[in-house]
Amino acid sequence: MLVKTYGYALRGIDAQKITIEVNIGKGFFFMLVGLPDNAIKESQHRIDAALKNNAHKIPGKGITINMAPADIRKEGSSYDLPLAIGILAADEKLDHTYLNDFAIMGELSLDGGVKPIKGILPMVIQAKKDGFKSIMLPAQNAQESCVIKGIDIYAVSHIKEAIQILKKPSSSPKFTSSVRKEFVLDDIDFNEVQGQYKMKRAAEIAASGGHNILLIGPPGSGKTMIAKRLPSILPLMSEEESIETTKIHSVVGNLNDQRGLLQIRPFQAPHHTISDVALVGGGNYPNPGAISLAHNGILFLDELPEFKRSVLEVLRQPIENREITISRAKFNINYPASFMLVASMNPCPCGYYNHPEKDCTCSTNQVQRYLHKISGPLLDRIDIHIEVSPVDVKDLNAETNSEKSEVIRERVIKARHIQADRFTESSSFTNAQMSIGEMRKYCRLDLSSQKLLNRAMDKLNLSARAYDRIVRVSRTIADLESSTSIKSSHIAEAIQYRSLDRGNWGR
Numbered sequence: 001m002l003v004k005t006y007g008y009a010l011r012g013i014d015a016q017k018i019t020i021e022v023n024i025g026k027g028f029f030f031m032l033v034g035l036p037d038n039a040i041k042e043s044q045h046r047i048d049a050a051l052k053n054n055a056h057k058i059p060g061k062g063i064t065i066n067m068a069p070a071d072i073r074k075e076g077s078s079y080d081l082p083l084a085i086g087i088l089a090a091d092e093k094l095d096h097t098y099l100n101d102f103a104i105m106g107e108l109s110l111d112g113g114v115k116p117i118k119g120i121l122p123m124v125i126q127a128k129k130d131g132f133k134s135i136m137l138p139a140q141n142a143q144e145s146c147v148i149k150g151i152d153i154y155a156v157s158h159i160k161e162a163i164q165i166l167k168k169p170s171s172s173p174k175f176t177s178s179v180r181k182e183f184v185l186d187d188i189d190f191n192e193v194q195g196q197y198k199m200k201r202a203a204e205i206a207a208s209g210g211h212n213i214l215l216i217g218p219p220g221s222g223k224t225m226i227a228k229r230l231p232s233i234l235p236l237m238s239e240e241e242s243i244e245t246t247k248i249h250s251v252v253g254n255l256n257d258q259r260g261l262l263q264i265r266p267f268q269a270p271h272h273t274i275s276d277v278a279l280v281g282g283g284n285y286p287n288p289g290a291i292s293l294a295h296n297g298i299l300f301l302d303e304l305p306e307f308k309r310s311v312l313e314v315l316r317q318p319i320e321n322r323e324i325t326i327s328r329a330k331f332n333i334n335y336p337a338s339f340m341l342v343a344s345m346n347p348c349p350c351g352y353y354n355h356p357e358k359d360c361t362c363s364t365n366q367v368q369r370y371l372h373k374i375s376g377p378l379l380d381r382i383d384i385h386i387e388v389s390p391v392d393v394k395d396l397n398a399e400t401n402s403e404k405s406e407v408i409r410e411r412v413i414k415a416r417h418i419q420a421d422r423f424t425e426s427s428s429f430t431n432a433q434m435s436i437g438e439m440r441k442y443c444r445l446d447l448s449s450q451k452l453l454n455r456a457m458d459k460l461n462l463s464a465r466a467y468d469r470i471v472r473v474s475r476t477i478a479d480l481e482s483s484t485s486i487k488s489s490h491i492a493e494a495i496q497y498r499s500l501d502r503g504n505w506g507r
């Protein structure tokens with residue numbers, strides 16, 4: 001007889017319903033059609049073993065399986081369970097009264113165990129939209145799906161449980177959403193960073209306005225330390241942001257049974273040897289890259305000049321568009337990639353250019369060459385460049401504790417609220433994202449600020465691109481003070497955050 005089961009395929013970070021038709025008739029064959037990849041073709045053997053080991057077997061009859069729509073490539077092993085259930089039902093070994101209520105996914109092991117799969121969260125979201133009453137999924141994936149309300153979730157760890165549930169769903173236990181588990185930061189806090197007030201202030205401004213930031217300083221000055229602590233001063237993600245970010249992590253299989261919805265903003269720190277595909281996403285079977293895993297959070301590029309120039313170049317488009325498009329012959333995939341870029345670098349190859357005590361051994365040329373490893377257009381997109389001195393020994397020995405992250409975060413949240421009110425009607429969320437028009441509207445400078453900025457541009461030989469950045473950052477500094485207008489003191493501070501724009505750097 002003919003039965004249908006339903007599974008899901010991933011397209012980017014969204015899922016699409018796949019109808020699996022199983023027909024058992026005369027003959028002796030097993031035919032699988034509808035653009036399945038090799039892993040699915042191999043599922044015949046996994047299903048065979050899983051059923052045999054549980055007192056069932058694939059019937060020795062003509063089995064035709066069609067996966068529709070046929071133009072979508074079906075990958076991976078996540079269709080094992082709906083296929084096996086379909087075969088049992090078509091062979092009339094399983095009651096199919098409730099089969100149409102269910103979307104089913106899971107990979108089978110040879111003993112019939114159900115193994116976790118990638119992308120469950122987008123699948124559950126789509127199954128609900130498609131009107132399914134229930135979804136059956138691997139127990140190890142249940143935690144990531146529990147935030148979606150209005151669809152019954154049945155978590156199974158063995159095919160026997162799946163068969164049991166389909167007999168009478170109403171008397172089977174549903175997976176109830178456990179307490180939302182917070183993905184805990186590794187206990188790191190800003191109060192461990194002694195001194196370095198200038199760098200901490202810049203980090204707070206960057207976090208408040210969502211500004212990209214570059215930390216420049218000698219080895220051991222605490223650049224990496226501060227960057228790693230940035231998520232602890234950012235506001236938690238909104239529900240909508242959480243779901244979107246969690247979907248991306250679900251698609252790459254980063255979540256486990258301990259991690260449900262992500263709430264703390266992600267922090268991705270790829271090594272400088274990363275390839276451009278791993279950074280921005282892509283590959284034969286497209287996958288999101290580090291920039292998408294950093295969506296709504298931070299992408300940290302430590303030792304920026306060590307990254308291949310070609311890798312840094314591919315970042316330009318997503319920084320601008322806040323998403324990345326992967327083009328394939330037959331389709332395009334968009335992965336969201338709205339991240340705050342945090343980068344660090346030494347000021348020169350030896351690390352001691354501008355150092356107050358140690359001599360820099362680099363020639364002017366070497367310093368310039370080092371800086372030029374980072375292209376102008378990329379620097380252009382970084383609002384704050386902050387040059388830091390080595391940490392003061394007095395500060396390191398100080399008994400007093402610095403400010404805790406939660407105290408700083410309160411101020412950041414306040415500044416973000418002001419921005420949320422400002423941008424209610426706009427697609428921007430933060431000052432860093434303001435359009436030119438919005439900048440004109442919200443960043444009017446009074447005469448004295450204007451004069452100060454013009455003088456600085458002349459005196460420090462600042463490039464034209466610096467102008468725009470200084471104005472944006474000064475808006476955030478004003479927001480941190482709850483000041484509706486931008487004052488000259490705000491401009492004066494923002495001017496200090498353009499170290500690399502000064503025409504005399506390295507000379």
Ligand SMILES: Nc1ncnc2c1ncn2[C@@H]1O[C@H](COP(=O)(O)OP(=O)(O)OP(=O)(O)O)[C@@H](O)[C@H]1O
Nearest residue numbers: 192193194195196218219220221222223224225391
């Ligand atoms: N301000 C500070 N307060 C407390 N400890 C610090 C501070 N700065 C540096 N340290 C200590 O020095 C170590 C090195 O700091 P970090 O890795 O952040 O330096 P860096 O500026 O990234 O250096 P590099 O250029 O070599 O990467 C830290 O792990 C920490 O133990």
Ligand SMILES: [Mg+2]
Nearest residue numbers: 223224302344
């Ligand atoms: Mg470092």
